[in-house]
Amino acid sequence: MIRSLIGLFVGLAISLSIVAFAGENPFSVFMILIRSAFGSPYDLGLALFYTTSLIFTGLSVSLAFQAGLFNIGAEGQLTVAALAAAATGVLLPEVPSPWAPLLATTLGISAGALWGFIPGWLKSRRGSHEVIVTMMMNFIAAALASYVVLDLIKNPESQNPESKILGPGYLLKDYDFVQKFFVDSPANLSLILALALSVLIYFFLYKTIWGYELRASGQNEVASEMAGISSKRWKTLAMTIAGALAGFVCVNEILGSSGRYKIGFSPEYGFVGIAVALLARSHPLGVIASAFLFGALQKGASDLDIETATITKDFARIIQAILIFSVAGATLIDFSWIRQKCFFWKKKGVTDANFE
């Protein structure tokens, strides 16, 4: 935890010194980023909107990591989930309000779960590598989404590539108390859902036997098999749950804010989710903080673009990359080596074992 924080600060320091090379005042850039996230309820709302989706995908990637799997497919999983939710809303517009969002959410996360189950099952049955399979599933999802949205449920009144608007009963607006705090911003009820899910996943992973089995099968497949844990079953299940978690993005995007499927709605939530999980070191509660960091950066990117002369939106990507490097670096560097070499530590009689 402390190492992550040190890494975070080192990363920020490096990014801001690069800012100085670009000819901007690092301090003012830092203030722009802070204001961009907290400046007004609207700003915070938009940052939290990005954060919400990133919590879902971050959890998805984290859970798969814990089971020893690399889920690159969160993007595809959230795409099919959003597609299923949107298609439900467009094709069955008459469903009344309390049931409609539940129906769309259930179908959405089921679609996401299916998109996670397939690579998980292939992995445990056939040994197909999940990275390859999920990556290909991403392409299938994208193609499927453009086919369904543009050929079957297209909005005829718009030149934008988007679906028709969902039936009025599907929108979360009526129940949404979160939105009232962040006027005009797309932030919505699903923020609460995201926070609750993080806690739930934390309890699942660390406080239940199932969670223990899942983590054990991820850490050492052979040992867990010996101990009577079916790691194959857990790998399939972990990918399925991961898919469902990524699928929750549909609540934030489709039911919570836009009310339709817009092609290209996701600024690569699925892939940024990998970074979120790395930064959080796959801890479900850490995901909340790291998702907020990335959400604020996503929001800050366009504000940096407007407020400074030389820094463009691409710079936010550089900051993201530097942060991942520095945090991953800080957690991976073997400090014992430095201590061993350092005479001062030796003199005190401190051995490696003390630092582990």
Place this chain on the structure above:
Amino acid sequence: MSLLAKSTTHIWIPLFISAGVLFSPSLYAFKVGLVLDKGGKDDKSFNSAAYQGATKAQKELGIEFKYVEAMDSNAIENLHRSFARKDFDLIIGIGFAQAEAVRKIAKQFPDKKFAIVDGEVKATNVRSLLFEEHEGSFLVGALAALKTHGNKVGFIGGMDIPLIRRFEMGYKAGAEKINPKEKLISNFIGVTGDAWNNPAKAKELALAQYNAGVDVIFVAAGASGSGVFDAAEEKKKFAIGVDSNQNWIKPGFILTSMLKRVDIAVYDTIKESKENHFRSGVFRFGLKDEGIDYAVDQYNEKLITPEMKNKVEALKSQIIKGQIQVPDYYKRSKK
């Protein structure tokens, strides 16, 4: 008296300084924010034209100008809102995809002025800039038919949307006007916003068309167009550029460019707003007011014979006079 003068100078110096600060151009300049579409300012086509218009205004009118490119669809609205909140006087959205964001933000900031290119937003503080693309496409269609040796002309569109279908339809009509047997081979790059920025796919499609016997291709695909120009050079055939004058990109292989003078529309809007003559409403630009045209310059004058030029100029004046009705996809699709 001298004492008084001395003491007043002390008062005057800070006053001058503060006056200088108050009236310095950076604080009181007319501020224009430009939100570009996917493809960005270097697409050498649609967005470039808008960017050039604004840059010209910056040089000539002394405005303060800032441009941004949208990262994702949620960001478009955020960008317009940020500009409005930062007290930009005029905010211009480039591309149909921004119509919804402009509609929403213009309503919330009624004292700010907005403009939108290729989109129609009805509000008292929004100026919608629309172009009669089919008219210009008709002329380059005629040029393509005059240039080709066979009886096939090619069209490559970016995203498959009514706006680009409008280019296609005008182009086809123009080619058929010259030679009724002319056959149109048409492809679209994609159905999403990525289609504006996929030169590799554009090149593939162009090579396929050239191999099928087409020798002139009109490409209306933003930044993807460069792929078609590469293919034209490779196959020693011709391409027709779009929006900006693209003749210079591959001299000798670009027959002409259909000009959509987004630069002029943007410049004029900035100028009028700066002079406090901002007019809202829908403004349509066509051949008549040179908002739409085709380009002849030093890069392509050898490719167009005087004969061809005369014929096209005749067609042009006929369209302006209303003697030729160019079929309009928008009107057709409403029927």
